[in-house]
Amino acid sequence: MELSKLCMTLLSLQAFFFFFLEAAPSNSNLFREYIGAEFNNVKFQDVPVNPNVEFHFILSFAIDYDTSSSPSPTNGKFNIFWDSDNLGPSQVSSIKNGNSNVKVALSLGGDSVTGGFVYFNPSSIDSWVSNAVSSLTKIIKQYNLDGIDIDYEHFKSDPQTFAQCIGRLIQTLKKNGVIKFASIAPFDDDEVQSHYLALWKSHGNLIDYVNFQFYAYDKGTSVSQFINDFNTQSSKYNGGKVLVSFISDGSGGLSPKNGFFTACNRLRSQQKLHGIFVWSADDSMGNGFRFEKQSQALLANSN
Template sequence: MSLKPIIFREYIGSKDGSKHLNFPVDIINNKVKEFHFILAFAKEGYQNNKGSGIFTASWDLTAFNVESIKNLKKDHPNAKVIVSIGGPKDITLFNVDERHAWLFNATKSLTEIITHYDIDGIDINYETILSSTEDFVFCIGGLIKQLKEENIITSASIAPSEAVHPHYNLLFNAYKKYIDWVDYKFYDHFLPSKEQFKELYNKLSSDYPSVLLAGFSTNTKDEIYLSQGTFLDACQELIDTNLLPGIFVYDADYSKATGYQVEGLAQNMIVEDI
């Protein structure tokens, strides 16, 4: 299948003490068909280590408030704002007590957040899943399906890592008609060469056909796993062979220190192929 790159996504807000006072709109290439800022995160409440499904907005609400989101989308018609749920593996867990109650609470609380803040979509980012695979698929798939069918959101994505890939792949296969993008964490793998990156990308493409985005982390601790040069070289070759629909970066809080270099280079590659 021949794919043209159409999307760039940027996580933002995950780092404690972020210095962003607003969305860094200067990094948006207006020629990219879709540019997504992904707010990290809406925080789930827990009791006795069990997730309640009740979410609250936990990002910097001074920097990323209703007004700033509306202004962003008014000034940049290609921009959307997504809210991510889940988060770091040692802090947020997918661990439900009763799955029907979780689904009801999650749908209600996230609908309130999404409608209040003029959010366009949801991103599933749990890195640790303690509940059964069946409960994960039932809850997350049901959540995405309901938000989509009720027109609460227009975009839904999942963010697998190597450790939980089997859970997410079963979720994708069961609800693929509702899932628009897959932000796979390639930077969790040791990929010292572009050939190894492309080999993994092509392998995963069979699990997530047509929707798999290439992902890079600008956190300096992840450089030992995947370098900027290796990532960009691999992406260019995937674009040249019509295999890559888009790119995402995790995240703007780390990228700020380097002037958002990889964001600019990645979007240029996407635009040059349009």
């Protein structure tokens, strides 16, 4: 009887060990880039795409606001606020047809619209979710998109309302087969983190990537501080694939010129480099996408 119990215990430990190995995040060749928010005529084909990475373009932004008079929230009825003249449905089809490793997503919210903040401001959970599912399904199907990203940065709702609205939105879009993946884009601010961590706690199993805005930290961030920040946020979004990031104009965080790739290599040696994302292609045009090329070359050799 005691031997039988010992065998069962060993089998349980073995099963847990293999589950942990499968579930633990590891290095990835995922590269993501936001595009279209600044209306400077950047096109998909302007951005270099390494065939040996998984590449996600993220259209920025779809916003549940109406600007026909003064900017005002529309309770989940999303409209297109990216440069759709240069980044329209035919351009999406073209970049995906020409690159089998490319997927295209859209990001919700963003920081501002026509000079004012974009607020998450639902009238009710049920009505917001219903409107959001309907309006986003239409846009996603029209553009043949693959996923969504959540980038609300200002709130007029409590964290639990945000968690339920966004969680149910992602759940419904995935259940309906409208999207294949979803990500969130928090940064280190108490109000922002309270909302996204509530969402993570209730619906983290539905969120595929955490596009953490490490460039929102101070411009003078060192490599060691960047690693510390990464580990801190990874513990908060426990079990999530937290991506590292930089901003093209070098205005914040750890820049590619000052050690970003050193930090990436350190994380890669620890099996923690789950991907890189960039804000944004619009700004990177000015340097010929130099750091996009370098990022993808590093990721192509990550495993």
